[in-house]
Amino acid sequence: MKHYKTEGIIIRVSDYNEADRIVTILTSGYGKVQAIAKGCRKPKSRKRGLIQLFTHGEFALYKGRNLETITQCEGKQSFPGIRGDLDRMAYAVYMAEVLDGFAVSGEDQSELFYLALVCLHLLSVEDPELVIRAFEVRIMKLLGYMPHLDDCVYCGNPLTGLQAAFSSHMGGGLCKTCSTSDPEAAVCTLGTMNMLKQLSRWDLKRLRVLKMTPKMKREIGEIMQQYISQRLEKRIRSADFIQSLASVQNNG
Ligand SMILES: [Zn+2]
Numbered sequence: 001m002k003h004y005k006t007e008g009i010i011i012r013v014s015d016y017n018e019a020d021r022i023v024t025i026l027t028s029g030y031g032k033v034q035a036i037a038k039g040c041r042k043p044k045s046r047k048r049g050l051i052q053l054f055t056h057g058e059f060a061l062y063k064g065r066n067l068e069t070i071t072q073c074e075g076k077q078s079f080p081g082i083r084g085d086l087d088r089m090a091y092a093v094y095m096a097e098v099l100d101g102f103a104v105s106g107e108d109q110s111e112l113f114y115l116a117l118v119c120l121h122l123l124s125v126e127d128p129e130l131v132i133r134a135f136e137v138r139i140m141k142l143l144g145y146m147p148h149l150d151d152c153v154y155c156g157n158p159l160t161g162l163q164a165a166f167s168s169h170m171g172g173g174l175c176k177t178c179s180t181s182d183p184e185a186a187v188c189t190l191g192t193m194n195m196l197k198q199l200s201r202w203d204l205k206r207l208r209v210l211k212m213t214p215k216m217k218r219e220i221g222e223i224m225q226q227y228i229s230q231r232l233e234k235r236i237r238s239a240d241f242i243q244s245l246a247s248v249q250n251n252g
Contacts, residue, residue: 002063003071006030009116010055011096011103015041021051022067024100025059028113032103035061035068050075054082054092054120081124090245091128094238095119095135101232102143111142118204126208129217134207136224137199145231148172149197154181164190168227186226188219196220 012024019041025033040047050057050073060072082088099116103109115138122131140146151158153172165179166172166186173193174185195216202210212220225239 003060004030004063005058005060006033007076007113008033008057008059009113009120010051010053011100011116013051013053019045023051023070026099026103026109026113026116027059028110029108030105031107031109032100032105033059033061033068034066034105035059035070036064037070037073040070047073050078052078053096054079056117056120079120079124082120085128087245088123088128090238090242091132092120092123094236094242095123095132097236097238098136098139098228098232101234101236102139112139115139115142122204122207129221130207130210130212133212133217133220133224134199134202134204136220136228137196138204140224140228140231141200143231145171145227146200147196147227149193151175152178154178159190159193162190164188164193166193166223166227168223168230171227184226186219186223188223189215192216192219192223196223 006027006029008025008027010023011026014022016022019039021037021040023035023037025035027033037047037051039045040051055075056077057073057075059070061068062071082092099112103112119131119135148171152175153167153170154174155178157175159173159175161176163176165174166188167174167182169182174181179185195212225236229236
């Protein structure tokens with residue numbers, strides 16, 4: 001199989017040589033694919049507007065030793081709602097970095113692909129912070145890393161009262177008594193813990209009716225970024241950019 005076609009989303013782009021680009025495509029059937037688009041930065045190239053971040057399309061690929069070559073690309077959508085908005089773009093870039101970190105090559109990744117597609121759609125139109133909080137929980141669930149939230153992960157007692165904590169190391173919620181057993185545990189409200197559970201099974205198409213307070217969003221963001229980077233075993237660089245955007249907006 002030297003030539004093959006696949007549906008995918010471009011999740012990473014870098015310029016190469018004078019007029020080429022090297023991209024990472026999250027495909028449904030073949031997982032993560034690295035490919036070169038030759039000449040796509042030339043003014044007259046037909047691929048010019050297509051080979052960019054978040055293009056969802058049908059890609060015709062030619063298999064190489066290290067790198068596939070994109071011979072054709074038929075764009076399905078390019079999410080202009082994300083492109084025209086710095087906040088949405090920042091969240092989408094963060095999502096792409098997380099997807100890139102977890103996706104593997106040469107395997108069926110259709111569930112990951114569809115999660116990415118649905119979340120890109122939602123990121124174009126809904127509250128981007130709400131969408132990304134849902135994405136974080138759903139990708140962990142999908143990969144089998146759903147944290148333990150039903151009772152205390154350390155002692156097994158029910159999580160009661162208003163205050164709880166979340167331990168990334170132990171992978172779940174801690175009751176008030178055990179919250180000091182992990183010095184790095186993030187303190188949060190029980191409401192936040194329940195919201196994490198709700199996000200794990202909520203119909204994403206009905207995300208806008210979910211009542212999530214700014215405090216829950218902030219706590220879930222802190223919890224999930226720490227948890228995800230621990231699972232990835234590396235820092236998520238684009239999360240820092242979102243933080244800096246938020247602080248600029250809060251001070252402005
Ligand atoms: Zn406990």
